[in-house]
Amino acid sequence: MIEVVGLTRKYGSFTAVDDVSFVCQPGRVTGFLGPNGAGKTTTMRVMVGLTPATAGRVTIGGHVYQDIPNPGRHVGVLLDASAQHAGRTGREILEIGARTMGLPDSRIDEMIELVSLTPQEAKRRLRNYSLGMKQRLGIAHALLGDPSVLILDEPANGLDPAGIRWMRGLLRGYAERGGTVLLSSHLLHEVEQIADEMILIGNGRIVAQGDKKTLLAGAAKGIATTFVTALDNPALAAALSAKGITVASAGDGLRVEAEAVEVGRTALEATVVLTDLRSADGGLEDLFLELTADTQRETVV
Amino acid sequence: MSTVTVPTMDISGTAPTPFLRLVRVEARKAYDTRAGFWLLVSTALLCAIVMVIQMAIGVSQDDVFLSYNSFLTSTNFSIAILLPVIGIMLLTSEWSQRTAMVSFSLEPRRPRVIVAKLVVGLVLAVIAVVIALLLATICNALYSVLSDDPTVWNASVAHTAGFLLLQVVGMLTGFAFAALLLNTPAAIVIYMVYSFVLPGLFELGAQLMDWFDKIRPWIDFNYAQGPLVDATMTGKDWAYFATSGFIWLVVPLVIGFSRVLRAEVK
Numbered sequence: 001m002i003e004v005v006g007l008t009r010k011y012g013s014f015t016a017v018d019d020v021s022f023v024c025q026p027g028r029v030t031g032f033l034g035p036n037g038a039g040k041t042t043t044m045r046v047m048v049g050l051t052p053a054t055a056g057r058v059t060i061g062g063h064v065y066q067d068i069p070n071p072g073r074h075v076g077v078l079l080d081a082s083a084q085h086a087g088r089t090g091r092e093i094l095e096i097g098a099r100t101m102g103l104p105d106s107r108i109d110e111m112i113e114l115v116s117l118t119p120q121e122a123k124r125r126l127r128n129y130s131l132g133m134k135q136r137l138g139i140a141h142a143l144l145g146d147p148s149v150l151i152l153d154e155p156a157n158g159l160d161p162a163g164i165r166w167m168r169g170l171l172r173g174y175a176e177r178g179g180t181v182l183l184s185s186h187l188l189h190e191v192e193q194i195a196d197e198m199i200l201i202g203n204g205r206i207v208a209q210g211d212k213k214t215l216l217a218g219a220a221k222g223i224a225t226t227f228v229t230a231l232d233n234p235a236l237a238a239a240l241s242a243k244g245i246t247v248a249s250a251g252d253g254l255r256v257e258a259e260a261v262e263v264g265r266t267a268l269e270a271t272v273v274l275t276d277l278r279s280a281d282g283g284l285e286d287l288f289l290e291l292t293a294d295t296q297r298e299t300v301v
Numbered sequence: 302m303s304t305v306t307v308p309t310m311d312i313s314g315t316a317p318t319p320f321l322r323l324v325r326v327e328a329r330k331a332y333d334t335r336a337g338f339w340l341l342v343s344t345a346l347l348c349a350i351v352m353v354i355q356m357a358i359g360v361s362q363d364d365v366f367l368s369y370n371s372f373l374t375s376t377n378f379s380i381a382i383l384l385p386v387i388g389i390m391l392l393t394s395e396w397s398q399r400t401a402m403v404s405f406s407l408e409p410r411r412p413r414v415i416v417a418k419l420v421v422g423l424v425l426a427v428i429a430v431v432i433a434l435l436l437a438t439i440c441n442a443l444y445s446v447l448s449d450d451p452t453v454w455n456a457s458v459a460h461t462a463g464f465l466l467l468q469v470v471g472m473l474t475g476f477a478f479a480a481l482l483l484n485t486p487a488a489i490v491i492y493m494v495y496s497f498v499l500p501g502l503f504e505l506g507a508q509l510m511d512w513f514d515k516i517r518p519w520i521d522f523n524y525a526q527g528p529l530v531d532a533t534m535t536g537k538d539w540a541y542f543a544t545s546g547f548i549w550l551v552v553p554l555v556i557g558f559s560r561v562l563r564a565e566v567k
Contacts, residue, residue: 001310048406049405049406049409050566052565059307060310062307062310063309063312065409068310069312069317070316071406071409072406073315077406079402080402087335088334096333099326100318100322100323100326141403149310
């Protein structure tokens with residue numbers, strides 16, 4: 001539904017977005033993942049015509065955003081939950097949106113209820129809102145026009161754990177009903193739990209894209225690592241070493257450079273009782289940090 | 302990427318946002334915040350207060366004679382100052398509060414949003430004029446009752462039209478400076494310099510330099526608006542008005558407009 005083709009945005013000699021191309025399909029949640037300043041927000045701003053592109057183009061459902069009549073009815077946008085008048089009440093903000101889009105007032109109450117703001121909270125002015133409440137209001141604003149495409153920039157930012165779970169459910173359901181969702185984040189676990197498709201961006205360039213499996217398969221060039229704890233660690237270590245597998249002690253247990261299944265089989269053969277066995281599941285995170293290493297502010301060790 | 306088929310979205314059933322709806326929304330935005338609401342209310346209140354003070358002086362001082370037009374002229378100290386500020390705020394508040402991001406996502410055809418704001422500004426100017434005319438009528442009627450001076454109802458179509466034009470021009474000038482600067486304090490300061498400091502400088506220049514005295518009417522918009530107040534505009538005055546108005550109103554408005562249309566909205 002959203003198609004980005006060769007998108008580039010330059011500010012003088014600085015290239016914020018560099019030849020970015022990707023597609024967001026309906027019925028799927030696409031996660032746009034990258035460290036701060038990677039170009040996520042700029043890409044999303046170009047999508048809705050707030051920032052002109054230097055080169056390339058973005059179409060939503062085959063249309064340039066500026067050509068969509070009453071775009072709020074087709075594309076729900078939340079770029080910055082704080083970019084609202086601090087002196088307006090939450091309800092008034094939704095009311096202005098609803099009036100602009102030509103929606104009945106009943107829609108406002110529906111949305112306030114949907115994002116679990118109480119009627120009292122909706123009457124408060126935005127300057128008295130917490131970031132989490134602003135995000136809920138922003139999501140309500142994006143959903144007002146019952147759009148088929150959602151573009152959300154860091155929507156989970158400021159939400160409490162329960163709020164993040166709520167939003168996950170909301171967007172999941174929205175995608176299952178055929179909607180297209182593009183959401184950005186700089187937090188991996190936020191995205192990996194909800195996104196069907198992930199686009200990793202760093203330094204304005206796409207470094208990887210695909211679903212979680214594809215991404216991990218692409219990264220599996222390294223040796224799998226497993227953490228294991230047994231009642232008799234030295235015996236297990238000896239059995240693994242005998243097979244030529246590298247073992248090192250780690251905390252209460254062992255760090256083994258092999259698949260979990262291989263470690264389990266060895267334990268069975270050596271008749272050692274295991275109390276804990278798990279693969280080192282940092283795969284995606286390692287991949288993310290590795291792929292965006294050049295653009296991280298902190299060097300990854 | 303080209304192998305991926307991207308489903309299209311059917312937009313044929315959606316009508317574009319009607320312009321009048323945009324005007325109604327922009328009008329609502331002008332008064333739905335405390336700042337906006339009180340700016341409008343205090344403009345009307347100030348207009349009344351200045352006239353009442355003027356009337357009190359007229360009643361208590363024997364050597365002061367007031368007419369309907371003198372009450373209207375007192376709006377130089379009320380709506381003539383605050384209307385341009387309203388014009389400025391209509392536009393700049395979208396930038397200072399960053400609501401332009403939402404406004405322009407809901408209506409990406411930016412000229413329609415800006416023109417809707419301009420229409421709201423003009424409507425507010427007309428409302429202000431109607432209030433001022435009403436207040437002047439009330440004050441002059443009270444004055445004729447309270448004072449021994451003869452009552453003078455010197456209202457004329459030319460006066461009223463000139464008065465309306467003055468207020469509309471004031472509103473537009475504020476709006477133009479706002480579009481040019483997109484920043485509330487800067488636009489207000491520049492407007493105040495333009496309307497209070499610049500006339501003095503022009504006057505000084507005209508006194509000191511003969512050649513400047515000759516070109517001044519062509520470039521001093523405040524000066525060119527003078528005859529409008531007394532409804533004594535001649536053909537030459539209209540030429541002055543048009544030329545200086547082009548410099549101080551049309552040029553900033555055009556530059557400001559094109560700036561807003563191309564600006565990256567943050």
